[in-house]
Amino acid sequence: MRDFSQDHHWLSINTATVRKSSGRDLPLPQIIEACAARGIRAISPWRDQVHAAGLDVVSGLVKQHGLQLSGYCRGGMFPAADAAGLRAALDDNRRALDEACELGAACLVLVVGALPGALDGRAAHKDIARARAQVKDGIAALLEHARAQGMPLAIEPLHPMYAADRACVNTLAQALDLCEALDPRPPGSAETPALGVAVDVYHTWWDPLLEQGIARAGRAQRILAFHVCDWLTPTRDLLNDRGMMGDGVIDIPRIRSWVEAAGFTGFSEVEIFSTQDWWLRPHDEVLDTCIARHRSAV
């Protein structure tokens, strides 16, 4: 396992982590400047942040600072209540993919979506199997465009508590089944696959089959991204109460050891949503803490 204790060479900042500074929106250009000033070599920005600043502006800043993108957040949200909705989702995914290419991202992260309307509290139906079928069809359709552009797609299995409204792919095994069905590869294939997974410790740490799932992913080089934060006890909010690494109960070094044993050599991306704690602090403090915890708790 790589030694992270001496530096933050392999740290990436998912820019949602400092989406707010002292409770106020922090524009992406300032986030990029703050990361670059600390020698952070990689980020993973969110689309809404990129759109607010302008794709050209962000692309220019990324190049100017020589930053890498450990991922681009995010595509997905495939299921819809009707054919027009499915088409609109696919069109939007193609745009996300083009943006990921423009920014030179390592992958486009897919939060695949779930029951249409559920995110607004008005689910159009209760058929999760149908949503899962639409996810499969959506990824299959996007994959053609992704292959043509050379941009890998990373399915991120989300914690089962998001199965209704954000992602109906909820285990690593389920994500890998999709990868193998839609992007079969010969055993031992060494090149980056067109379709892989993002392994986030927050979403997957509870899974009794996690270690074997990571090993399975590794055998086909499917691990395209590795995300870290921590699970707090108590967790006060289903979405926005993620903890800083070391403040919760996830044995992050153990999971990283599995991911690296499976062949992953990329960045460890910090992704924290925290309405009640980290988003209330100055972003300088948050970034400095990310660096410290990357060395001590990842």
Next chain:
Amino acid sequence: MRDFSQDHHWLSINTATVRKSSGRDLPLPQIIEACAARGIRAISPWRDQVHAAGLDVVSGLVKQHGLQLSGYCRGGMFPAADAAGLRAALDDNRRALDEACELGAACLVLVVGALPGALDGRAAHKDIARARAQVKDGIAALLEHARAQGMPLAIEPLHPMYAADRACVNTLAQALDLCEALDPRPPGSAETPALGVAVDVYHTWWDPLLEQGIARAGRAQRILAFHVCDWLTPTRDLLNDRGMMGDGVIDIPRIRSWVEAAGFTGFSEVEIFSTQDWWLRPHDEVLDTCIARHRSAV
């Protein structure tokens, strides 16, 4: 599948559902009277409610009204930080089992526990594999006592969002692996097993392997209890924001059809924890709604 639309013959009330009436604690004797007055044939009481009223009193009321107990809530919480804690947990489980026998419960439900101390926000360690091993050892030890008393143990896999603090058994497959390891049975065995599972739609609805897990459980007669409520969008609290059947996104009839196809013929037990909604209403309204929704949405 049985027709529930005409009556509430197969309705059981988990007494946590009316733990509070209009926001105030409702003693178990009053809950029992209110259920009996509505022709509800079964309940599943919680230990703290039984202790507050007195085991003899509750046992007498149950017999007086001819009530069945679809389960007794609950044993479990096996993991501990040291040997004394493990012994204390096992002793407490033996007492729970004796109470279940005194009340004539169909099974003792096990919420198996997780990282010791996490429920109080002070996890003693982060080793979920160790907690899982202690759960296995604890059930094995309790099983001797359970077999001697003829009281089946029902492992309830809890939703993965409780993996840190309440139960580190989080999928039906994981629970069934434990059953098969600790209580092997010849194929086709017809008698009630010493160790089985409680299937709660709230905890399991998201699982892409749920249908096959239920079928697997059925092949060994492992389904000892079936619990219903609903998953709300949004869910405002990880513990106490469960919905009334029909108000959320779970396709309960579909899951019940799987459970019955697997051979389950018992009660459908309503278990709702709801600080912000149902516990604020009069218990008469809650029970009447349970009856109506049992007929229309289960």
